[in-house]
Amino acid sequence: MRLTLPTLLTLFRIVLLPVMVIVFYLPVAWANLAAAGIFIAAALTDWLDGWIARRYGMTSAFGAFLDPVADKLMVAVTLFLLVQQNPTELLAVTSAVIVGREISISALREWMAEIGQRAKVRVAAVGKIKTVVQMIALVVLLHQHEFPELRLYRIGEYLLVAAAALTIWSALVYVRAAWPVLRARDEAGEQHTEQ
Structure with a gap:
């Protein structure tokens, strides 16, 4: 299995999730703003990895599997955080x-x-x-x-x-x-x- 740049970006997006959760719960005034910033960074890597994969032909079976998983994890984790904080x-x-x-x-x-x-x-x-x-x-x-x-x-x-x-x-x-x-x-x- 070869790790292409798009796949590495997808893995980075998954790694950002626990970081976003930790930041979201920090007892500081800017925690929500920082969590939103991390979410934006993750969303941008979602667009970027797809663009690089298509533009430079860097597609892989592992990347095709992992990308939608990362997307769904990102959305689900964020929704769980929001419902827990505002039930x-x-x-x-x-x-x-x-x-x-x-x-x-x-x-x-x-x-x-x-x-x-x-x-x-x-x-x-x-x-x-x-x-x-x-x-x-x-x-x-x-x-x-x-x-x-x-x-x-x-x-x-x-x-x-x-x-x-x-x-x-x-x-x-x-x-x-x-x-x-x-x-x-x-x-x-x-x-x-x-x-």
């Missing part, structure tokens, strides 16, 4: 929707890959929009500072609700793309049972 119904439900979708669609993609149909559940445009909205929401919520003229935290909550809605929409897009394959496999199984 509201809104934040808990939207976080559950987002994490639940990530687990479900990852399982769907894995199954589709096993049967050689991975291309049917490629990342859709709505998935990319969801990711951008979600990342902005998480940065705003991590920052958590209220300005009298701009209720930043409330904006973050609205953005996270929008991300959760886009999450459901993108999940439906992926299931719809996979549905013919799922149905065909079921029908083939039924025919095999009848014989």
Whole structure:
């Protein structure tokens, strides 16, 4: 297994997660700002490793596996931190929707890959929009500072609700793309049972 620069950036993103957690809980006034900064740095490495891999042909099987794992860990860990610090119904439900979708669609993609149909559940445009909205929401919520003229935290909550809605929409897009394959496999199984 060779470690390419994009894969090293992905590993760096994973290493940043425990650092972000530690910083988030530091008993200092700037802890939230620093945690938000670390999250931004991790999000930028996500964009950078993909760009380098495509631009310079530095793709690898390990990198292709690790990149989505790092993305999902980054989002899940951040949501857990936010819900623990602000245990509201809104934040808990939207976080559950987002994490639940990530687990479900990852399982769907894995199954589709096993049967050689991975291309049917490629990342859709709505998935990319969801990711951008979600990342902005998480940065705003991590920052958590209220300005009298701009209720930043409330904006973050609205953005996270929008991300959760886009999450459901993108999940439906992926299931719809996979549905013919799922149905065909079921029908083939039924025919095999009848014989």
